[in-house]
Structures are given as structure tokens and as C-alpha cells.
Amino acid sequence: MTTFKRVDVHVEGIVQGVGFRPFVYSLANRLGLAGRVHNDVNGVHIEVEGALAGVEEFLTALERDAPALSAIERVTVVSGEPAGHRGFTIATSDPAGTRRALVPADTATCDDCLRELADPADRRHRYPFINCTNCGPRFTIVRGLPYDRPMTTMAAFGMCDDCAREYHDPGDRRYHAQPTCCPACGPRLRLRDPRGTELCGDPIACAAALLRAGRVVAVKGLGGYHLAVTASDERAAAALRGRKHREEKPFAVMAADLAQARLLAEIDDTAAALLTGRARPIVLLPRRRDGAPAAGSAAPAVIPAVIPAAVPAVAPSVAPGNRSLGLMLPYTALHHLLLAELAEPIVLTSGNVSDEPIAYEDDDALTRLGGIADAFLTHDRAIHQRTDDSVIRPLPGAITMLRRARGYAPEPLALRRPVPRPVLACGAELKSTFCLAQGRRAFVSQHIGDLENHDTLRSFAEGIDHYCRLFGIRPEIVAHDLHPGYLSTRHALEITGVEHVGVQHHHAHIAACLADNGDPGPVIGVAFDGLGHGTDGTLWGGEFLRADLTGYERLGHLAQVPMPGGAAAIRQPWRMTAAYLRDDHPGLDVARRNAERWADALHLAATGLDSPLTSSAGRLFDAVSALLGIRDKITYDGQAAIELEQRADPAETGAYPAAVTTTSGPLVVEGGDLVRAAADDLTAGTDPGVIAGRFHNGVAAAITRACVALRKSTGLTAVALSGGVFQNALLLDRTVQRLRAAGFRVLKHVRVPPNDGGLSLGQAAVAAARDAT
Ligand SMILES: [Zn+2]
Numbered sequence: 001m002t003t004f005k006r007v008d009v010h011v012e013g014i015v016q017g018v019g020f021r022p023f024v025y026s027l028a029n030r031l032g033l034a035g036r037v038h039n040d041v042n043g044v045h046i047e048v049e050g051a052l053a054g055v056e057e058f059l060t061a062l063e064r065d066a067p068a069l070s071a072i073e074r075v076t077v078v079s080g081e082p083a084g085h086r087g088f089t090i091a092t093s094d095p096a097g098t099r100r101a102l103v104p105a106d107t108a109t110c111d112d113c114l115r116e117l118a119d120p121a122d123r124r125h126r127y128p129f130i131n132c133t134n135c136g137p138r139f140t141i142v143r144g145l146p147y148d149r150p151m152t153t154m155a156a157f158g159m160c161d162d163c164a165r166e167y168h169d170p171g172d173r174r175y176h177a178q179p180t181c182c183p184a185c186g187p188r189l190r191l192r193d194p195r196g197t198e199l200c201g202d203p204i205a206c207a208a209a210l211l212r213a214g215r216v217v218a219v220k221g222l223g224g225y226h227l228a229v230t231a232s233d234e235r236a237a238a239a240l241r242g243r244k245h246r247e248e249k250p251f252a253v254m255a256a257d258l259a260q261a262r263l264l265a266e267i268d269d270t271a272a273a274l275l276t277g278r279a280r281p282i283v284l285l286p287r288r289r290d291g292a293p294a295a296g297s298a299a300p301a302v303i304p305a306v307i308p309a310a311v312p313a314v315a316p317s318v319a320p321g322n323r324s325l326g327l328m329l330p331y332t333a334l335h336h337l338l339l340a341e342l343a344e345p346i347v348l349t350s351g352n353v354s355d356e357p358i359a360y361e362d363d364d365a366l367t368r369l370g371g372i373a374d375a376f377l378t379h380d381r382a383i384h385q386r387t388d389d390s391v392i393r394p395l396p397g398a399i400t401m402l403r404r405a406r407g408y409a410p411e412p413l414a415l416r417r418p419v420p421r422p423v424l425a426c427g428a429e430l431k432s433t434f435c436l437a438q439g440r441r442a443f444v445s446q447h448i449g450d451l452e453n454h455d456t457l458r459s460f461a462e463g464i465d466h467y468c469r470l471f472g473i474r475p476e477i478v479a480h481d482l483h484p485g486y487l488s489t490r491h492a493l494e495i496t497g498v499e500h501v502g503v504q505h506h507h508a509h510i511a512a513c514l515a516d517n518g519d520p521g522p523v524i525g526v527a528f529d530g531l532g533h534g535t536d537g538t539l540w541g542g543e544f545l546r547a548d549l550t551g552y553e554r555l556g557h558l559a560q561v562p563m564p565g566g567a568a569a570i571r572q573p574w575r576m577t578a579a580y581l582r583d584d585h586p587g588l589d590v591a592r593r594n595a596e597r598w599a600d601a602l603h604l605a606a607t608g609l610d611s612p613l614t615s616s617a618g619r620l621f622d623a624v625s626a627l628l629g630i631r632d633k634i635t636y637d638g639q640a641a642i643e644l645e646q647r648a649d650p651a652e653t654g655a656y657p658a659a660v661t662t663t664s665g666p667l668v669v670e671g672g673d674l675v676r677a678a679a680d681d682l683t684a685g686t687d688p689g690v691i692a693g694r695f696h697n698g699v700a701a702a703i704t705r706a707c708v709a710l711r712k713s714t715g716l717t718a719v720a721l722s723g724g725v726f727q728n729a730l731l732l733d734r735t736v737q738r739l740r741a742a743g744f745r746v747l748k749h750v751r752v753p754p755n756d757g758g759l760s761l762g763q764a765a766v767a768a769a770r771d772a773t
């Protein structure tokens with residue numbers, strides 16, 4: 001009867017780069033066990049032997065007390081013969097075999113590091129690159145696996161004796177912290193002018209002085225360069241817009257801490273948790289001052305005008321026409337130092353010109369941002385993966401991910417069922433992501449951007465290669481959109497030796513929502529977005545589908561309308577007002593404002609010339625936005641609908657009626673009824689905020705009535721909501737409320753965006769489900 005035991009333990013999940021080996025080491029030592037631990041390509045491998053009770057306690061504590069940043073997916077334990085280990089050691093990593101280990105996302109500076117940063121006695125006092133096992137750069141610096149220093153962009157920095165001692169001391173917080181460094185051996189911060197010449201003085205203090213003087217400073221972050229100005233400085237913010245060619249799309253603002261953020265926006269518990277969490281996304285929040293309304297319009301002061309004396313107000317050019325503000329808190333030591341020095345919030349927007357991808361390589365940044373930034377706060381730690389900030393909109397008790405990137409990618413989403421063969425899904429065109437699925441994991445890439453840009457397309461292709469290498473995936477199935485012109489579709493079709501699977505755009509949206517929720521369907525899928533390639537030669541975008549992961553049936557849609565002038569109608573929402581109203585409401589302001597081409601648009605709509613038919617919900621929102629004088633022309637995707645939502649009076653409970661006809665063929669929702677009711681109210685002098693409120697409620701009511709009718713014909717009692725239109729918090733909230741009141745189970749997005757950024761997950765789910773049947 002032996003009381004001595006030996007086990008081999010294999011741990012999979014996010015267990016590299018998160019302090020797992022030191023944790024195992026100290027646990028084994030505490031329990032008096034011998035053996036060794038090392039990283040391998042699948043995770044962490046442990047051989048441990050000693051007294052039976054100790055080994056049992058070891059296995060319990062391994063999962064119970066695992067480090068904060070780890071996420072254990074699976075523990076495999078095999079008993080074996082004792083090998084006679086003396087003591088417990090950490091062995092070198094084993095790079096052989098299949099690469100299935102996971103790379104953590106980048107993580108905000110932890111409290112311990114912040115304490116050292118502020119401590120004059122600490123050797124990393126005010127060192128902008130301080131990090132430890134619990135925080136710092138990860139995904140953005142990893143070039144390959146296993147996740148060890150030589151495979152990161154920190155390989156260029158040899159550790160000094162002090163850092164090496166900490167790195168090799170299992171009792172130290174920096175034990176095997178791969179990016180660890182200090183002022184003696186690590187990256188150095190520099191302030192440069194646009195020609196690359198180093199400016200003298202303390203870079204942080206000088207950068208802060210420049211910001212205070214109204215200058216634009218490019219700041220190298222974790223996943224790329226940002227452009228910064230002082231948030232209260234209208235001249236600087238306006239200059240930044242001009243130089244960036246970004247006319248109206250809101251800028252994000254970084255505040256020093258939660259207290260400073262609270263002076264700018266309403267922050268509830270959900271929002272506070274997001275702002276201070278380790279991912280540190282941009283969080284869209286209601287502003288605490290009278291949100292500067294769109295030019296020429298007088299928005300009702302729904303948000304109380306509170307301008308605290310302590311912090312200067314946010315300049316109007318920061319987020320024009322928006323009642324909400326995108327806020328984030330510092331996530332690197334560099335941010336903390338800069339914000340503390342400046343003592344007021346800054347605009348921190350992606351370092352690019354208009355729709356180009358964010359600059360992340362130093363030379364490229366100097367070239368591309370040289371005409372925008374007056375100075376560059378930069379350093380010599382390379383960024384390997386370009387990664388934008390994530391954007392989240394908190395809802396009561398829930399969140400909507402609008403852009404999934406830094407802090408989240410590349411951590412995989414768990415799938416309900418393992419995929420039979422590895423899948424690559426190439427996504428759509430705008431807000432592009434790709435998805436690689438293997439086993440029960442779906443790796444949705446970080447937000448890559450709009451593929452029509454050459455640089456973005458290159459990022460997309462390189463990103464796919466990087467993920468394939470990093471996670472050891474060789475796709476056998478490649479899924480893509482049905483749109484033949486999408487560059488993502490073309491890229492997919494150029495890959496040879498694989499099976500190609502085309503997935504209809506709106507089916508992919510609903511499948512993404514199902515995969516997001518781990519639900520197999522079938523459901524009534526409501527896919528409301530801008531435009532997607534339909535199977536009948538028209539443009540879809542207001543769809544009611546019976547859908548599961550393998551297939552779908554189009555049960556209904558918004559009534560089709562012509563888009564007068566085709567793509568021009570996307571950029572000029574007033575054309576959609578003309579298409580919806582025709583000659584019905586003479587004397588409207590929208591017709592007067594666009595008098596030159598109004599008759600022409602009516603003619604195109606009536607004859608169908610250069611006017612493709614669409615059932616798009618996005619275009620319906622556009623029509624009402626222009627009708628109310630909110631937005632005749634747009635400068636960024638979705639702007640008219642976004643500003644319409646911003647103008648809607650959330651207290652309004654009235655709802656415009658829309659006919660839902662079910663005579664023959666698919667059910668049809670008459671969106672035109674909503675536009676005409678809005679026009680009637682406008683003519684009668686009703687406040688545009690009230691009209692916008694009634695319109696939102698009317699859309700929610702129409703969706704619910706359609707779903708009730710479809711429940712009768714299909715027996716389905718669950719509804720999945722997806723598509724970019726459901727980024728609209730007011731619409732989402734009203735729709736969910738009405739559907740629940742009508743007895744439906746409602747699925748909405750949580751982990752991936754409802755917009756096209758989530759589409760690749762849906763495509764992968766469909767391709768895998770079809771492969772399994
Ligand atoms: Zn730390």
C-alpha cells in the first residue's frame with residue numbers, strides 16, 4: 001500500500017504568459033512535491049510526485065487558485081511511475097508538436113505595477129513600460145508560439161541583472177513575465193518631431209506641454225499609434241479633424257481615472273466595470289453635459305447640462321451631434337503618466353487618415369501621420385499585430401460589443417459543438433474580421449477595418465496567416481459572403497485545395513447571433529442592416545428568416561423600395577426620403593433643401609432607372625433621418641441612423657403603425673407607413689425628437705407584429721436579433737421589451753458585434769454545421 005503518487009498533468013486554455021508556471025512551482029513547493037513544469041505548444045505540462053494527500057491537494061488547488069489572467073479549458077491527469085525527481089523545477093519550453101496553446105489578449109497595467117510606477121523608491125518609478133505577469137502587452141507583441149520572450153518583440157532587449165533575477169525567481173511577481181524590463185534594459189520613450197528628430201527634455205512633460213499648447217501629438221500605444229489633443233481644446237480638436245479628414249465621426253476621449261470620467265459621463269456599475277476592467281475598451285456613455293447637437297439643430301436637452309467646474313468641458317468638435325461620448329481609461333503606464341502630467345482628459349483617436357488602417361510601424365507612422373501630428377511620443381518596442389481599441393456600448397444589465405479588438409482578441413469563443421474540419425471564414429467588406437475555427441474554439445480576429453482600402457486588405461491577408469501559424473490551424477473549409485465583389489469573397493476564392501462554402505449575408509448574421517449565444521436554433525431571425533447580397537438579385541437588409549446553423553428560409557422582409565441613384569442613395573439619405581414619399585407630401589423641407597435633384601430622384605425612383613430595389617432597414621432609418629433634417633448627406637457609415645437615434649426622445653411612448661401583410665409569399669412590413677406617419681407629424685409641427693421616438697417605437701412594434709405572425713405559421717418562439725441596425729440601443733431596447741412582452745425568448749449579441757464585425761463567426765458556424773451533416 002503506497003502513499004506515494006506520481007501524475008502527469010496537462011493544462012489547456014489561456015495558461016501561457018499569465019504566471020501559470022510560477023503558480024504551479026510555488027504550489028508544488030508549498031505542498032512539498034517534486035517534479036517539473038514546462039510550457040508546450042498545447043499549454044502547460046506538469047510532472048508532479050510526492051505524498052498522495054499532497055498530490056490530491058495539488059490537483060484541487062491547480063484549478064481553484066489559478067492565476068487571475070488564466071482561463072483553464074481542460075485538465076488531463078495521467079498516473080505514472082515515480083521518476084525520482086529531486087525538488088521542483090521549471091523546465092524550458094518545448095516548441096515541438098501541434099500548436100494549440102492560446103495567446104492572451106493585451107492587459108491593462110495592474111494595481112501592483114501602478115503602485116511601483118508611483119513609488120520614487122522603486123527602480124521602475126515613472127517607467128512607461130512597467131509590466132508583470134498580471135499585466136502588459138501580450139497579443140500585440142507575440143510573433144509565434146510558444147509564448148516566450150524570444151518569440152516576442154521584446155527579444156531585442158537583453159535583460160539586465162536585476163530584471164533577470166526577478167525573471168528567474170519563482171517567488172517574484174515578474175517570474176517568467178516575458179515582456180518584463182526596466183529603465184536600465186528595456187524600451188526607451190522618445191519625443192520626436194515629424195521629421196523623426198529627437199526632441200530634448202522629458203518626453204512626457206514635453207508632450208503634455210505641447211498638448212496644453214493646442215498641438216496634436218501622436219502616441220504609440222499597444223496596438224498602434226493614436227492621435228491626441230486636449231479634449232477641451234476646440235481649436236485643436238477641429239484642427240485634428242481637418243488634418244485627419246475625419247469630418248464628423250466622434251473621437252474617443254481618455255480620462256485619467258474613474259473620478260475624472262464621471263465628470264464627463266453618466267457611469268453606472270456596468271459601465272464602471274467595463275472602464276476599469278483589464279480589457280479597457282472604449283465605452284459609449286451618456287454625456288454629462290448638453291451634448292453638442294448636430295450643426296443647426298437644437299436637440300432637446302434630455303441629458304441634463306452639468307458642466308463641473310473641476311474639468312473643462314469636452315470641445316464641441318470631439319463628438320458633434322452625439323449625446324454619448326466614447327470614454328476609456330489609461331491601459332498602459334505611458335497613458336497613466338501622460339494623463340497625470342496633463343491633469344485633464346485627452347482625445348485619443350486612431351492614428352490614421354480617414355478610413356486607412358491605424359499606423360503601427362514607426363517609419364510608416366512618421367510618413368503617414370507626419371502631416372497630422374506636431375510631435376511623436378514613441379518608443380523602440382515594436383508592435384507585431386496592429387490592433388485597434390475595442391468599443392462597447394453598455395445597456396441596462398447587458399452590453400453590445402460594437403468593435404472587438406484590443407483586450408479581447410485573440411481569445412477564442414467557445415463553440416457549442418466541435419467543428420468537424422478546420423474552418424476559415426472571411427467575413428464581409430466593412431468592419432471586416434475573419435474567423436478561424438478548430439475543435440470547440442472560434443478565433444474571431446480583431447477588427448481589421450474596411451477592406452476596400454489596399455492596406456487593410458494586406459492586413460487581412462497577413463492576419464489570417466499569422467493566426468493560422470499562431471494557433472496551428474490549416475483550414476480545410478473556407479466560408480465567404482455571396483457578394484462576388486467583396487474583396488473578402490475574392491480572397492476566399494483564391495485559396496486553393498479547400499472546400500468553399502458561400503453563406504448568405506443575413507443568414508450569417510443570424511448564425512453569428514446563434515453562435516454568440518451557444519444556441520443551435522431554429523429561430524425567427526430578424527436581420528436588420530445596411531445592405532447585403534440577396535439571392536433574388538435585390539439588396540436585402542430588413543429580413544425575417546427561419547434560420548438554424550445549416551440553413552434558412554426567407555419568411556418576410558421590409559417592403560422593397562428603389563434606391564434612386566444606387567450607391568449615391570447610401571451617401572445621400574435624402575434620396576431615400578424621396579423614394580419613400582414620392583409626391584405624397586409636397587412642401588417638405590427635405591425637398592426644398594435638395595430642390596436641385598429632388599425631381600430627378602423622384603423620376604429615378606418612379607422609373608426604376610439606376611435604382612436597385614432594397615428591403616434595407618438601414619435605408620429606412622436614413623429616409624426618416626433626412627426627413628427630419630438631421631442628416632441629408634453622410635460622412636461615415638451609419639451616420640444618419642446614429643444621429644436619428646441620438647435625437648429620439650427616449651421618454652416618447654407613441655408608436656407609428658406599419659401594415660404587416662401576409663397574403664401570399666413572404667410576409668411584408670410596410671416601412672413606408674412609418675415614413676409617411678413621420679412626415680404627417682412633421683407637417684403638423686411635431687417636435688423632431690418626438691417623431692424620432694415614435695419612429696423607433698414603430699419599428700420595434702412592426703418587428704414584434706411580424707414575429708407574432710411568423711410564430712403562428714412556424715411555431716417558433718425564439719427570436720434572434722442581428723445586423724448593424726441593432727447597434728441602435730434605443731431600437732434594441734424597445735424591440736427586446738416588446739418581443740418579451742409578447743412571450744418570445746430573445747437572443748441578442750454579447751461577445752461579437754451585431755454589425756458585420758460579427759459576420760465571420762456566423763459564416764464559420766454555418767460552414768461547420770453543414771460539414772457536420
Ligand atoms: Zn502588473
Ligand SMILES: [Zn+2]
Pocket residue numbers: 159160161162163164181182183184185186
Ligand atoms: Zn532591467
